[in-house]
Amino acid sequence: MLRRLCDPRKIRRLWVDAICIDQANIRERNHQVRSMAAIFCEAQRVVVYLGEPEPVIDRLAEYSPKTREGIS
Template identity: 50%
Template sequence: MITTLLLHAPHFLLLSRYTFHLTTMSPYTPLPKGCIRLLRLLPPPDDKSRTECQLITYSLLDSRRTHSYEALSYVWGSEESKEPIWVDGNKLSVGGNLYKALSHLRDCFVERILWIDAICINQRDDKEKGHEVQSMAKIYAKASHVIAWLGEAVDNSNSALEVILRAAKGLM
């Protein structure tokens, strides 16, 4: 069972200190002012196919509305556990927790547009990282939804979420 919690922005701000490793050419190009990168998570042909994505440049300059992307908040986890995804044809190693989140979020029919700090920010460019980290509150606030990935369901974790949802709806 999938344990995903959708929350409306701007409830989360997650700063991170880990980096990931590119194993082929970099998919990153410089960002124009007022723009961010978003990750297009492509539908898989089948459950066993590799995770394919594309980076797209997106303008956040219209400050009066939310935008049609989801921001993912999650724990980066161990640097030792890495899994491959493909971004614009480039193999990218991401943390195991992010890999599991992407596996659960990808839909076999519909692409998803996501902002994920570990992928959408060029972790090898300190200047870009500094600028993007300062913009993270705005990035989360402008998202149509914030997804809090709590990890895969274990033991009775689904029961705990059901109690939280009932309490939020005033049913307790």
């Protein structure tokens, strides 16, 4: 996912839940999850990565009302 979002022409600030939240620390995880609404509200753009393209991912993408980058 990080490689797909990499663009050497742009500076990007990323919040990656799997990296930014210590999943083993329940207290920290709960705190961070409560903060996520504010994080998403302040974001100029939100990208959801569901994995590498597969038929089921392609079908799910059809239901989104907005065009997404990086889905092939």
